[in-house]
Amino acid sequence: MTTVADHISIETRRALLRSEVNLAARVIPTHYPLETFIAVNPLAGLESMPFEQAARRAGDLYGIRGMLDETTYRDLYRRGRITDADLETVLRQRYPALLDGAPVRMRDRSVTPAELLRADLLYSEPAPAPKRRNMTRSEKAEPRVAQQVDDQAARWCAAYFGSPAAAWQMPGQHDGFYHAWRELAAGDQTLSRSVRAALKQVPNRSDDAALQALEQLAVGADERITYLQAHLTRLPGWAAHVRWSAGRVTGVNLLDYLAMRLTYEAVLLSHSGSAPPPRSSGTGDQPVPSARERAAALARAWELDEVQDGDLGAAARVLSALPVTARPMVWQQAYEANYRDALLRSLARSEPAPSGGRPAAQLVCCIDTRSEGLRRHIESLGAYQTFGFAGFFAVAIRFTSLLGGTPDDLCPVLISPEHEVSEAPAPSAAAAARRLRAGSETMAGAESAFSAAKQALLAPFALAEAAGWAAGPWAAAKTLSPKASGALRRRLRDRLAPPAPTVLSINDTSDLARRVLYAQVALATMGLTEAFARLVVLCGHGSVTENNPYQAALDCGACGGQAGGPNARTAAAILNNADVRGELRNAGIAIPHDTWFVAAQHDTATDRITILDEHLVPATHRHDVRRLGTDLGIAGAELAAERCPGLPGGPAAAGPARAARHVARRSVDWAQVFPEWGLAGNAAFIVAPRALTHGIDLHRRVFLHSYEADVDPEGSALETIMTAPMVVAQWINCQYYFSTVAPEVFGAGTKTIHNVVGGVGVLAGYGGDLKLGLPRQSLADGQTFGHEPMRLLTIVQAPLQRIDTIIQRNPLLQNLFGNDWVCLAAREHTHQAWQRWTRGGWRPWESTAAADPHHPTEQEAIPCR
Secondary structure: OOOHHHOOOEEEHHHHHHHHEEEEHHHHOOOOOHOOOOOOOOOHHHOOOOOOHHHHHHHHHHHOOOOOHHHHHHHHHHHOOHHHHHHHHHHHHHHHHHHHHOOOOOOOEEEEEHHHHHHHHHHHHOOOOOOOOOHHHHHHHHHHHHHHHHHHHHHHHHHEEEEOOOOOOOOHHHHOOHHHHHHHOOOOOOHHHHHHHHHOOOOOOOOHHHHHHHHHOOHHHHHHHHHHHHHHHHHHHHHHHHHHHHOOOOOOHHHHHHHHHHHHHHHHHHHOOOOOOOOOOOOOOOOOOHHHHHHHHHHHHOOOOOOOOOEEEEEEEEHHHOOOOHHHHHHHHHHHHHHHHHHHHHHHOOOOOOOOOOOOOEEEEEOOOOHHOOOOOOOHHEEEEEEEEEOOOOOEEEEEOOOOOOOOOEOOOOOOOOOOEEEOOOOHHHHHHHHHHHHHHHHHHHHHHHHHHHHHHHHHHHHHHHHHHHHHHHHOOOOOOOHHHHHHHHHHHHHHOOOOOOOEEEHHHOOOHHHHHHHHHHHHHHHOOOOOOEEEEEEEEEEOOOOOHHHHOOOEHHHHHHOHHHHHHHHHHHHHOHHHHHHHOOOOOOOOOOEEEEEEEOOOOOOOEEOHHHHHHOOOHHHHHHHHHHHHHHHHHHHHHHHHHHOOOOOOOOOOHHHHHHHHHHHHHOOOOOOOOHHHHHHHEEEEEEEEEEOOOOOOEEEEOOOOOOHHHOHHHHHHHHHHHHHHHHHHHHHHHHHHHHHHHHHHOOOOHHHEOOOOOOEEOOOOOOOOOOOOOOOOOOEEEEOOOOOEEEEEEEOOHHHHHHHOOOOHHHHHHHHHOEEEEEEEOOOOOOEEEEEEEEOOOOOHHHHHOOOOOOOHHOOOO
């Protein structure tokens, strides 16, 4: 058969294939290495579709649910987490005319349309599980071959990116993935001789190999993109990491990966004796009951015998408006409405905190949900004022520590570093710095040698003989007394490499105009342009845990999966600089001479807050810093006591001191799979003055970004917040959402069987796909949700016209809000009612929940764990 491809040049065919690969790749996420774990929306490539449609598309691609199953929603209904009022709210939004229709007669019972639809949600057969429809030739004809292709692809990817069982590199790795694989594949003795002989004939170029395989598989031009997607979604973890790697100098891209997979499939199928199946084949789908069958089932559930055909037909006409496959979306919307309505009601009744003069200190925390608890507790201790701001504090830096090594990019992945910042010894600490470097090099060398010995071919046997006498008791001590062993390690570290005071290079290497612009934008964005306290604390965060490949997932997403201390130190150095302050004063931001900016870092695993660079604090402010340090210790311990009842195995009613000891022990316990909950439970993003949320316990479920509309008349600060921090929050929200509702594809499984592959990710066991998303222990404790899977609710207090203007000029926001990936509620003033943004304009936030006497209160509805 002559195809169009026969009449075009080979260069054109190669270019067309590369374009098709790029288009096909839109359906897979990007997987960042574990060291800089970045939350992503695994369905980001489908954000141009409405969420409900994208969830169905994901079902076709991956065979996954985009929502919880109906049985789970019904259990939540029985427990009161979803109410009749929540269901009616959603049904009325979706089918307003239908719900106002006349009741339906079923024998001697009169049923309103709302009651009929609600009964169908509660009692009908659950919707069938989604089925993967976009399949490869081998999936249809020879599932055994499809599994072979997956096994080979996983093996070669693990070998290229780093096997946990080998300390040597894959031969030929320097030539790139495809060429290394091509040289080695034909020597695989697990394959038959004929298959190996065919692999020896694979073309030198990956694009030529892919084209040859596609032709051999009889994949037509009109189905190539979907066929490439079928291969990419077979092992989405490896495909996602290859996609990330393609943007770096790693020697691999998706075309190389697909060429390998397609070649294996073509060769193995040709030697299996099975002919390629026809393009169309039976789906084998589970039959979906008709609306009439559903009506009859409800009649039986209500024990209504001999319902007339006319009555069943009338009921069926109502039920036909709600297809079986749409029911999970109705449940999901009701699930979200329960939380959202309660949250907005609590915010509507908030009262501004009374002004008490100049605050003792102002604390600028990351917008991270875990900072909400810290802010609440420090505010309860006295005249403290808090703000929320993205944890990189608007300084996108490439940071090199005093110890040197590879610099870290400490900024959101949406932007590139703008400043090279390095750490140097303080003027009087040169000797201490030399000791720190020498001690750190000694410890790093010993650790590297020990690790290399464990992974070498014969050295582990000698290592066991030489060091087993020490390693065994040490391992026992780490297991039986993690807190004591952790303290011993810290003492040893401090003895060999005691900390040395340092300074940062930012004011020496960055020009004044850029530093002033940073300071002006940062202060205006957070709404801190006047009424400065004597101390302004920029508090970043990180999480220190033991034996935890997913530690970066607990660090600051705004800092590229790193701790935010260096960013806080950099921002403080800029804002304390006299030249910067002079220029700010000319711009209308007058920072008092007695205001000093201090950097700090919140360890979210232990809730300890460490004040950084204390050696730079002037003598006039040291008493203030000591008092602040004491209060931060109290606030951290109280926050630990608040968190403990929700931690698996944590004390149910511990006082602050005991709680602080408990979380400290968890962080150094190398057997602890639940060191902290991270951002589990995240559900909303609030852009408003602190007065809106002050005094309300938001249960560490809300991202809080400070914003003062009055100091941002042109909306530039609001636009920055909505297109950067809010987008990152949506990534986090979607990562947790899909890891929960589709853990088999977008989650990482249980930590207890994880094997780390070269720092790029984890395998569940010894092989298979690279795991995407979050581990089970970040989402649930085996009995209850640690995370409730809900789409993000964004709440903004600003002029509605300003918000509209920002959305109109940002297609990304049009997709997120217009396609229901994020729900947007807003109002301009505190006395106004909340409005919901829609493509057709602003609409009043409708809720019938308040009229339901059985509906949970705000405080009952908001907790998650």
